[in-house]
Amino acid sequence: MTTTRRAVVNGISAAALAAPAALSSRSARAQASSIVIAGSVPLTGGQAGTGRFFNNGYKLAVDRINQMGGVDVGGKKYTFDLKLFDDASDPARARTLIQRQVDDGVRLFLGSYGSNIVLPTVAVVERAGGVMVQAGGGADAIYTQGYKSVFNINPRASLQFISIAKYFGSLTPKIKTLTVITANNSFSKAYSEGAIAACKAAGIDLLEHHQLPEQVTDSSSVLTAIRGNQPDLLLVNVNEQNSMLIARQMIASGTNAKLLEYFALGPQLSDYRKALGRYANGMTCGINWDQNNSFQDKYFGPASNFLDAHRKAFGDDFSWEAAIAATCIIVYAEALTRAGSLDPLALRETLREISIPETLYGAVKFTKDGDGDPNVMGTKVFQVQNGEIAVLIPEDKVKAKINYPIVPWRERS
Amino acid sequence: MTSILQPTADGLMLGGVFALSAIGFSLIYGVLHVVNLTHGVTILLGAYLSFSLAEEFGLDPIVAIPIVMAILFVVGYAYQRFLIQRVHGGRSVFPTLLLTFAVALIVKNLLIVHYSSSAKVITPRYAFDSLSLGPVHVDVVRLAALAISLVLLLALTIVLKRTSFGRIMRATAQEEIGARLCGVNVRHVYALTFAISAAFAAAAGTVLGIALPFSPEQEGIWTCYAFIVVVLGGVGSPAGALVGGCLLGLITTFSAAYIGAPFSNALMFLMLVVMLVARPNGIFGDAFKGSR
Numbered sequence: 001m002t003t004t005r006r007a008v009v010n011g012i013s014a015a016a017l018a019a020p021a022a023l024s025s026r027s028a029r030a031q032a033s034s035i036v037i038a039g040s041v042p043l044t045g046g047q048a049g050t051g052r053f054f055n056n057g058y059k060l061a062v063d064r065i066n067q068m069g070g071v072d073v074g075g076k077k078y079t080f081d082l083k084l085f086d087d088a089s090d091p092a093r094a095r096t097l098i099q100r101q102v103d104d105g106v107r108l109f110l111g112s113y114g115s116n117i118v119l120p121t122v123a124v125v126e127r128a129g130g131v132m133v134q135a136g137g138g139a140d141a142i143y144t145q146g147y148k149s150v151f152n153i154n155p156r157a158s159l160q161f162i163s164i165a166k167y168f169g170s171l172t173p174k175i176k177t178l179t180v181i182t183a184n185n186s187f188s189k190a191y192s193e194g195a196i197a198a199c200k201a202a203g204i205d206l207l208e209h210h211q212l213p214e215q216v217t218d219s220s221s222v223l224t225a226i227r228g229n230q231p232d233l234l235l236v237n238v239n240e241q242n243s244m245l246i247a248r249q250m251i252a253s254g255t256n257a258k259l260l261e262y263f264a265l266g267p268q269l270s271d272y273r274k275a276l277g278r279y280a281n282g283m284t285c286g287i288n289w290d291q292n293n294s295f296q297d298k299y300f301g302p303a304s305n306f307l308d309a310h311r312k313a314f315g316d317d318f319s320w321e322a323a324i325a326a327t328c329i330i331v332y333a334e335a336l337t338r339a340g341s342l343d344p345l346a347l348r349e350t351l352r353e354i355s356i357p358e359t360l361y362g363a364v365k366f367t368k369d370g371d372g373d374p375n376v377m378g379t380k381v382f383q384v385q386n387g388e389i390a391v392l393i394p395e396d397k398v399k400a401k402i403n404y405p406i407v408p409w410r411e412r413s
Numbered sequence: 414m415t416s417i418l419q420p421t422a423d424g425l426m427l428g429g430v431f432a433l434s435a436i437g438f439s440l441i442y443g444v445l446h447v448v449n450l451t452h453g454v455t456i457l458l459g460a461y462l463s464f465s466l467a468e469e470f471g472l473d474p475i476v477a478i479p480i481v482m483a484i485l486f487v488v489g490y491a492y493q494r495f496l497i498q499r500v501h502g503g504r505s506v507f508p509t510l511l512l513t514f515a516v517a518l519i520v521k522n523l524l525i526v527h528y529s530s531s532a533k534v535i536t537p538r539y540a541f542d543s544l545s546l547g548p549v550h551v552d553v554v555r556l557a558a559l560a561i562s563l564v565l566l567l568a569l570t571i572v573l574k575r576t577s578f579g580r581i582m583r584a585t586a587q588e589e590i591g592a593r594l595c596g597v598n599v600r601h602v603y604a605l606t607f608a609i610s611a612a613f614a615a616a617a618g619t620v621l622g623i624a625l626p627f628s629p630e631q632e633g634i635w636t637c638y639a640f641i642v643v644v645l646g647g648v649g650s651p652a653g654a655l656v657g658g659c660l661l662g663l664i665t666t667f668s669a670a671y672i673g674a675p676f677s678n679a680l681m682f683l684m685l686v687v688m689l690v691a692r693p694n695g696i697f698g699d700a701f702k703g704s705r
Contacts, residue, residue: 049532051530052529210674213675213677217427217665220419221419221666249552252542252553
């Protein structure tokens with residue numbers, strides 16, 4: 001048999017044509033064994049301080065699950081393929097990023113941080129028939145518009161204070177009056193309204209409710225009013241940066257609550273506690289996760305292991321938001337296994353009914369509207385003691401005792 | 414009476430920070446007719462430098478002011494000579510606008526990489542001290558911020574009015590060709606203007622850092638505040654910056670006290686619109702060519 005030059009050329013041409021098809025087929029097979037989960041996170045912009053912990057938590061959980069062989073869906077193993085993009089804390093940019101992922105065929109999403117960012121992205125996911133498991137959007141507006149696609153690891157904003165108000169209401173001497181400082185944004189407003197209602201139910205009456213703009217340069221006028229009408233409990237519900245400004249001005253001006261101060265955000269960050277030094281001692285704050293809790297799951301084991309893994313991957317800087325973000329991935333893994341299908345609509349139904357007795361974060365159960373069940377996933381409260389976080393509830397499971405009533409700023413050590 | 418005195422004191426102290434933060438922006442626009450969008454990030458560079466000096470060497474921020482001013486003086490000079498000068502001088506303002514916008518974005522992201530996006534604050538020993546003047550409470554850090562601002566603005570006024578360099582700078586601002594014909598090295602004057610502005614922005618950053626928490630994301634808002642102060646007070650004069658800054662501070666505190674804090678930004682921009690319509694040159698606004 002002789003091989004002509006024409007035959008060689010034809011052979012090479014055929015091989016050249018076939019190669020991309022073969023590669024494409026291999027690529028398709030590779031893609032078929034992975035599940036794409038996409039989302040945006042604020043790595044720059046106003047929410048970046050906390051947003052990076054969401055990024056860390058998502059990555060850590062996906063890496064861990066993939067290292068352990070992935071998730072079993074209908075008898076087949078899949079790994080997660082995580083696609084996260086920086087939305088720069090910009091709702092419009094986040095919406096565009098999610099829409100682009102939808103156009104690429106992605107249907108499973110994670111949430112950004114900040115209700116104003118999450119809300120418009122939920123609308124995109126809902127229209128596309130997708131699913132979003134998230135923990136960064138707590139405003140009530142996300143759960144009262146009939147969306148079927150969104151699931152939050154936290155209760156909605158107006159329900160987050162219920163467990164804390166019950167605890168504050170049980171303290172002796174009895175807290176009778178409350179003053180609230182709220183930032184002018186949808187989450188803070190809903191949170192404060194919920195807190196006021198929860199406190200009223202716990203026998204704590206509202207004295208004053210002050211509102212501040214999102215960017216605060218001076219809180220003196222509000223603090224002057226508070227000094228003139230001193231409440232038993234002061235609730236400061238603003239972002240970390242404004243919280244630091246208000247705390248400093250409170251200390252400098254000697255503005256004290258009679259019995260207790262609660263800062264919704266700020267004291268959970270080590271930089272914040274360091275900046276306030278001894279004055280931070282006695283502040284209380286909400287917390288959704290603590291490394292000393294007794295929860296564990298099949299991916300990270302005890303909660304403290306998660307903290308170790310985070311430190312190994314990202315250094316010492318840590319905030320509990322990383323754990324809650326990781327829990328979003330763990331919930332996806334559990335729901336996909338239970339659904340036995342990659343169909344997002346089937347996954348929605350599974351998530352709506354799901355009840356996971358224990359994860360890294362504790363039990364997980366959603367309300368019919370998609371937010372976390374406040375009876376199962378209520379916010380805890382901690383107090384800064386000796387510069388560290390001391391979790392105060394549930395009282396039967398923690399060792400720390402509250403320093404109460406707190407002493408005025410000047411007497412703190 | 415306290416209801417008037419307290420917001421007045423708070424507004425004036427906040428105004429000192431606004432005034433010092435705006436003077437560099439005002440000078441550059443007055444002399445070079447450049448809208449410097451790197452101004453906010455230069456203020457933050459000053460804040461972060463002072464923060465690092467305090468954290469690493471325990472240096473009091475007030476003592477650190479001359480150091481950060483000297484560092485950013487050099488940076489400002491080089492920035493103008495090697496970057497701004499290359500695109501400055503044409504009829505359009507867009508090349509400098511785009512260049513400064515791009516540099517601001519780059520520096521902001523470098524700050525995020527190095528310091529993280531979390532808010533920082535400089536905490537000197539007296540950070541939590543206050544004085545009581547009758548019924549009025551005054552934070553020591555804000556009082557210090559006002560005092561530093563007044564001293565530096567006075568020093569700049571003396572430089573601009575009483576020194577030969579000040580006369581050269583004003584002459585260059587008023588008539589560039591005339592200054593060239595008189596033998597003035599205009600490029601050098603432009604670079605020195607940028608250097609002085611950067612040094613004052615650095616001082617403003619330090620003052621800001623002891624009075625307020627700061628983060629890289631705020632660079633835009635501090636450029637915006639500088640713009641409002643310049644519109645209110647007028648271009649190119651320290652007195653204009655001081656009046657504009659104090660006016661902005663008083664608007665912030667009085668609107669918070671009597672209308673509601675959420676409305677302070679709305680009132681601030683309403684005042685901006687009113688000034689642009691009624692007196693576009695600002696209260697002291699005829700010092701340099703930028704306002705002509």
